[in-house]
Amino acid sequence: xxxxxxxxxxxxxxxxxxxxxGGLFLATLAGQAVSGTAQFNDQQVAxxxxxxxxxxxxxxxxxxxxxxxxxxxxxxxxxxxxxxTVWLVQKGSSESKEPGQEGTETDREQVVxxxxxxxxxxxxxxxxxxxTLFSRSLGLLMGGLFLLTxxxxxxxxxxxxxxxxxxxxxxPVGFAGYLTEADFWNRSFQxxxxxMLAVGSMAIFxxxxxxxxxxxxxxxxxxxxDTGQTG
Amino acid sequence: xxxxxxxLAGAAVALLTGCAGAAEDDVRAVTTAFEDPAGDPAxxxxxxxxxxxxxxxxxxxxxxxxxxxxxxxxxxxxxxxxVWGGDAQVRIGDDVVFLTETGAGWKVTAAxxxxxxxxxxxxxxxxx
Numbered sequence: 001x002x003x004x005x006x007x008x009x010x011x012x013x014x015x016x017x018x019x020x021x022g023g024l025f026l027a028t029l030a031g032q033a034v035s036g037t038a039q040f041n042d043q044q045v046a047x048x049x050x051x052x053x054x055x056x057x058x059x060x061x062x063x064x065x066x067x068x069x070x071x072x073x074x075x076x077x078x079x080x081x082x083x084x085t086v087w088l089v090q091k092g093s094s095e096s097k098e099p100g101q102e103g104t105e106t107d108r109e110q111v112v113x114x115x116x117x118x119x120x121x122x123x124x125x126x127x128x129x130x131x132t133l134f135s136r137s138l139g140l141l142m143g144g145l146f147l148l149t150x151x152x153x154x155x156x157x158x159x160x161x162x163x164x165x166x167x168x169x170x171x172p173v174g175f176a177g178y179l180t181e182a183d184f185w186n187r188s189f190q191x192x193x194x195x196m197l198a199v200g201s202m203a204i205f206x207x208x209x210x211x212x213x214x215x216x217x218x219x220x221x222x223x224x225x226d227t228g229q230t231g
Numbered sequence: 232x233x234x235x236x237x238x239l240a241g242a243a244v245a246l247l248t249g250c251a252g253a254a255e256d257d258v259r260a261v262t263t264a265f266e267d268p269a270g271d272p273a274x275x276x277x278x279x280x281x282x283x284x285x286x287x288x289x290x291x292x293x294x295x296x297x298x299x300x301x302x303x304x305x306x307x308x309x310x311x312x313x314v315w316g317g318d319a320q321v322r323i324g325d326d327v328v329f330l331t332e333t334g335a336g337w338k339v340t341a342a343x344x345x346x347x348x349x350x351x352x353x354x355x356x357x358x359x
Binding site (some may be wrong): 046047048049050052060061062159160162163165166167168169170171172 | 248280281282284285301305313315316318320326331333340341344346349350351352354357358359
C-alpha cells in the first residue's frame with residue numbers, strides 16, 4: 001500500500017541492496033579471475049608449459065566453466081526455493097508461509113484479476129495467459145536461467161575437459177560422451193549440494209535465531225512458533 | 232529456433248577453442264614439418280616445446296639435433312586434427328603427436344605415441 005506521506009529517497013538509497021551486491025559481484029568475479037590466472041599458471045609451469053595472461057585466462061574454457069558451474073547452481077537454488085515454498089512450509093520460519101496456506105492461494109489473496117488494485121502491474125489485472133504467466137514469472141526466469149547456465153556449464157566444461165585430456169596425452173571426447181563423464185556430474189553435484197544445504201539450514205535457523213532489523217529474520221521478540229513474519 | 236541454438240552453440244565452441252579453423256591449419260603445418268624425416272634436425276628441434284626438448288636431451292645424453300633422428304618419426308598423411316583451447320592432437324601416418332600453443336606458435340609436447348586404451352598415450356618423446 002503506497003501512501004502520499006511516504007518519504008522519497010534518491011536513486012542510490014532506493015537501490016542500495018541491488019547496487020551493493022552488483023558491485024560485490026564484479027569485485028569478487030575480478031578476484032576469481034586474478035586468483036584463477038595464478039592457479040592456472042602454477043599448473044602450466046609445473047607441466048613445463050608457458051604461463052598465460054589475464055586476458056587469455058578470462059576467455060579460456062577453464063575460467064568460464066568455473067563461473068558457469070557456480071551460476072547454474074545459484075539459479076537452481078532460487079528456482080527450487082521459489083517453487084518449493086509455494087507448496088511446502090516450515091512452521092516458525094520467516095522463510096515460510098503459515099501451515100495451511102500451502103498452494104497458489106486465491107485471486108483475492110494474490111490481488112490479481114478483478115481483485116487487482118489500480119497500481120497493480122498490468123499483466124496482474126488483464127487475466128488470461130498474461131496473468132498466468134506473470135504469476136509465475138519469477139520462478140520461470142530462475143528456471144530458465146538455470147537451464148541456460150547449466151547448458152553453458154556443459155559446453156565450457158566439455159571444452160576445458162578436452163584441453164585437459166590432450167594435456168595429459170589422452171583422447172578428447174564428444175559432447176554426448178562428456179555428459180556421461182564424472183567431471184560433468186561432479187561439477188554439478190558439488191555445487192548443488194551446497195545450495196541445498198544453505199537453503200535448508202536458512203529455513204530452519206530462521207525459526208530459532210534472529211537478526212535484528214533484517215527482513216530475512218523475524219522480529220527479535222516474536223515467538224519461535226510464529227511463522228511467516230519478517231522484521 | 233533449433234538451428235539458431237545450434238549456431239549459437241557452435242559459435243560458443245569456436246570461440247572457446249580459439250577459432251579452431253586457423254589453429255588447425257597451423258597445427259597441421261607444424262606437425263607435418265616436424266615429422267618430415269628429411270627435415271633439417273635443427274628446424275625440427277625448434278618445433279619442440281622447451282621442456283620436451285630438455286627431456287629428450289637429458290634422456291639421450293645428446294644434443295637434440297643428434298637425438299631427434301633416432302626417434303621413430305616417419306611422417307605420412309594427416310588423418311585427424313583436434314584443437315581444444317591451447318592444446319592439440321594430430322594423427323599423422325602411424326603416429327599421434329601432441330602440441331601446445333606458445334607465444335612463438337604451436338610446439339610439439341609429445342610424439343611417437345602409442346595408445347593404451349583409457350590410459351594416457353605411451354610416448355617415446357615427451358616432456359614432464
